[in-house]
Amino acid sequence: MCLTGLPLIFHHEIDAALGYAPKPEAHQLGAQKLSIEAIGRAALADHPGSVLQYLAWDKDEPASVTAFTNTAVDGAPDNAVVKSFDAYTGRPLGLVGVGPMLIVLKLHTDVFLGQPGKLFMGAMGLLFMLAIVSGVVLYWPFTRRLNFATIRAEKSRRIVWLDWHNLLGVITVVWALVVGGTGVINTLAEVMLNQWKSTELAAMVAPYAGRPAPSHLASLDAVVGNAMKAAPGMDVSFIAFPGTPFTSSHHFAAFMRGDTTLTARVVKPVLLDGENASVAAAGELPLYLKALLVSQPLHFGDYGGMPLKIIWALLDGLTIVVLGSGLYLWWVRRKKTRRVARPAAPVLRLTS
Amino acid sequence: MKPTSRRAGGWLRVFGIPVVIGVLSLAGLLSALLLDEAGRVFSWFAVGLPAAIAAWVFASGKL
Numbered sequence: 001m002c003l004t005g006l007p008l009i010f011h012h013e014i015d016a017a018l019g020y021a022p023k024p025e026a027h028q029l030g031a032q033k034l035s036i037e038a039i040g041r042a043a044l045a046d047h048p049g050s051v052l053q054y055l056a057w058d059k060d061e062p063a064s065v066t067a068f069t070n071t072a073v074d075g076a077p078d079n080a081v082v083k084s085f086d087a088y089t090g091r092p093l094g095l096v097g098v099g100p101m102l103i104v105l106k107l108h109t110d111v112f113l114g115q116p117g118k119l120f121m122g123a124m125g126l127l128f129m130l131a132i133v134s135g136v137v138l139y140w141p142f143t144r145r146l147n148f149a150t151i152r153a154e155k156s157r158r159i160v161w162l163d164w165h166n167l168l169g170v171i172t173v174v175w176a177l178v179v180g181g182t183g184v185i186n187t188l189a190e191v192m193l194n195q196w197k198s199t200e201l202a203a204m205v206a207p208y209a210g211r212p213a214p215s216h217l218a219s220l221d222a223v224v225g226n227a228m229k230a231a232p233g234m235d236v237s238f239i240a241f242p243g244t245p246f247t248s249s250h251h252f253a254a255f256m257r258g259d260t261t262l263t264a265r266v267v268k269p270v271l272l273d274g275e276n277a278s279v280a281a282a283g284e285l286p287l288y289l290k291a292l293l294v295s296q297p298l299h300f301g302d303y304g305g306m307p308l309k310i311i312w313a314l315l316d317g318l319t320i321v322v323l324g325s326g327l328y329l330w331w332v333r334r335k336k337t338r339r340v341a342r343p344a345a346p347v348l349r350l351t352s
Numbered sequence: 353m354k355p356t357s358r359r360a361g362g363w364l365r366v367f368g369i370p371v372v373i374g375v376l377s378l379a380g381l382l383s384a385l386l387l388d389e390a391g392r393v394f395s396w397f398a399v400g401l402p403a404a405i406a407a408w409v410f411a412s413g414k415l
Contacts (some may be wrong), residue, residue: 140367167405167409171405303385304384304396305392
């Protein structure tokens with residue numbers, strides 16, 4: 001997980017360098033953006049026979065709109081086509097999130113096994129956290145006679161690695177627990193979303209219970225306009241079309257973001273009638289979904305600019321060293337206890 | 353770094369510095385999330401501290 005996570009810290013930059021990050025064309029000052037309806041039409045025209053699932057607006061790329069199309073509104077996530085469209089011309093700019101980084105992402109999140117794979121990775125994450133806690137407990141007997149950051153360079157290779165293992169482990173423990181814990185929370189994203197749908201979302205749309213899917217869809221511009229009126233001062237992060245996993249079968253859901261690092265992540269849902277775009281309900285996400293949204297940046301390390309990403313990579317590297325040295329120490333110890341009856345093996349000494 | 357000392361230390365000697373580093377890490381992780389620009393800059397130092405310590409111990413061992 002540490003190995004596949006390392007390149008993912010920079011997935012934005014790597015995608016861009018490999019040409020998998022669509023860039024909007026340059027536009028003249030004062031150029032008019034297309035209506036959202038027109039963008040939606042452009043996305044469908046680009047993929048005849050499919051339906052729109054989501055339209056998303058990236059805070060840092062205002063000149064493009066990302067459209068998710070699929071074979072059906074509740075089609076499998078792996079069948080979704082995610083494509084970027086120019087907000088001014090509606091021209092397709094290219095697929096988003098394909099390329100080699102997608103393979104790395106799958107290896108990191110569900111090992112190509114879908115939800116069971118995610119839960120498996122979550123269990124691995126829990127074991128990782130357990131290992132960290134046991135390491136902190138063992139830190140005491142191993143270092144209580146030593147000053148902090150002592151590396152006994154004159155001793156055997158095993159002792160030197162033990163000292164490095166203890167030092168690197170104890171200084172990265174909080175970061176590793178946070179990244180591990182938020183990673184485990186992320187594996188439960190789908191479970192949490194389903195929980196929200198069956199409880200709070202169901203309550204929000206209770207007056208509409210039993211209504212069929214909309215026979216025609218409301219204008220997307222009315223959906224976005226009404227959502228922004230319902231959440232003053234906020235911007236649309238994405239809209240989910242009726243029937244998709246993020247909303248009811250009859251409603252659009254607009255997820256609104258604020259403009260600070262935190263409020264940009266902790267979006268607020270506005271539900272709108274699928275046929276006439278009138279606001280049906282607006283509210284807050286429950287605590288567990290807020291926790292999920294806050295835990296995502298704490299796992300990815302993508303919320304403090306490039307310096308934080310580099311630090312994330314360095315700490316990931318240190319964690320790999322801790323895991324590797326831990327494995328080495330365990331192996332050496334096992335070998336030693338096996339040979340306990342034989343004469344002691346010559347001790348390897350580090351020459352400086 | 354000072355090698356082994358005979359006196360067995362208390363909790364504070366063993367876990368004192370790690371706890372300070374841990375608290376700083378946590379503060380840095382949250383500050384970038386909650387305090388925008390100033391918190392961002394603080395996080396680079398606070399979260400980056402372990403990497404700096406590792407580099408420093410490594411470098412001082414080679415001298």
